Amino acid sequence: MVFTDNFSAPELVSLKNSLKQRGVKYAAASFVDVLGRTKAKTVPINHFEQMMRGSELFIGAALTGMPQTLRDHELAAVPDPNSATILPWNHSVAWFSSDLYLRGAAFEGCSRSVLKRSLADAAALGYRLNLGIEAEFYLLKPGNEGAWQPVSDRDTLPTPYYDFPTLLDNFAWLDELVEAMNDLGWDVYSFDHEDGNGQFEIDFNYCDALKMGDRYTFFRLMAQEYAKRHGYIASFMPKPFAQQAGNGAHFNLSLTGEAGENLFVTADDPRQNGLSKLGYQFIAGILQHAPALCAILAPTVNSYKRLSAKNSQSRSTWAPTHVSYGTNRTNLIRIPPGGARIECRLPDSACNPYLATAMVLAAGLEGIRANLDPGEAHGENMYEYALLELQQKGIAPLPRTLGDAIDALATDPLGYEVLGAPLFDAYLTLKSEEWETYCQHISTWETDQYLRFF
Secondary structure (H helix, E strand, C coil), rough: CCCCCCCCCCHHHHHHHHHCCCCEEEEEEECCCCCCCEEEEEEEEHHHHHHCCCCCCCHHHHHCCCCCCCCCCCCCEEECHHHHEEECCCCCEEEEEEEEEEEEEECCCCHHHHHHHHHHHHHHEEEEEEEEEEEEEEEEEEHHHHCEEEEECCCCCCCCCHHHHHHCCCHHHHHHHHHHHCCCCCEEEEEEECCCCCCEEECCEEEEHHHHHHHHHHHHHHHHHHHHHHHCCCCCCCCCCCCCCCCCEEEEEEEEEECCCCCCCCCCCCCCCCCCCCHHHHHHHHHHHHHHHHHCCCCCCCCCHHHCCCCCCCCCCCCCCCCEECCCCCHHHHHHHCCCCCCEEECCCCCCHHHHHHHHHHHHHHHCCCCCCCCCCCCCCCHHCCCCHHCCCCCCCCCCCCCHHHHHHHCCHHHHHHHHHHHHHHHHHHHHHHHHHHCCCHHHHHHHHCCCCC
């Protein structure tokens, strides 16, 4: 067994008693597979201390993309006591985010441990990463002939961004979710109807990157549970509808020093964006590795239908298409007013938040170590340029498909360094198989176009 870091036996007993006093009967040691999907083993509360020491074993080969075979030793889920979360919709269960261990040592294929390694690299340089993730999703109900449609029957505007009447039609469910988030101490500061019919965004306060990874993982679970209570689904598919905006999960990032000072903000920026030299170096590292990052931050076949300047009835997809940074939302990296943070607009709502954050952080740190500079910021609308014009400006396109992104990841040393050999190989294998399966699928579009071609 593995003893939980930084918690003594009396502290674990105290935590158990506190949970029992609040009505908790079960504790769940939760972890994610390579895709970032929530898994868990659950124990009665009287077995709490054993669970916290890693008593709950599972077969890693049974999980999607896990670098294990059936002959390998079982993995142990070791919960983080600081992540204790009583399910808002079921107070009898406490959820714990867990690290995975193999034979008493940290398991190299654990997504959460991958992020912890990147955070340790940052800490060695004197940096701490703060992260906020913008949570976008579609709230849908069953429609005719198996189709899914917005909950509100009047949610039909071609440009529904910020539409208040249709938000009110969804208010009962949204109110339950936002209240639960605030009861957990997440500090929701806004929510709105987004640019797709049935699409919403909830924004809550940033925190340290590991905690945000836990929270975003839990958020997807919580949103789906509250939606199910009303007969709906909360969809985090990157692009559920061809003519609607996709679901992003924009990363808002900043580095702080050991005293907690924001290292990205400055009053002395010659480019007049309020961003420090360190911030520009961080951006440059992300841009340098952007094609490889796509395979982790935009991890599905469907993700690349979001990364387009077209195919939105509102005339904007709000998604990046090229490797650029600037002051508006047509860039991969945006510098918001004030320069206190940067916004990476590449991640979508299907990403594994631990792996995605680890890769972005590692790329940014490389930019700092190598003293890279991203060049001048773009304030113009990047969608308005033709491909040739962007090439003439030295601005490369993002991968157009998951296959292209996999190729970029396979040839960029960063992925191997961050994920480690077993997980890197397993991830490439999993995603290559996904791409090949998609390429072999015959779609309705193809039969409509070609079945009677001659």
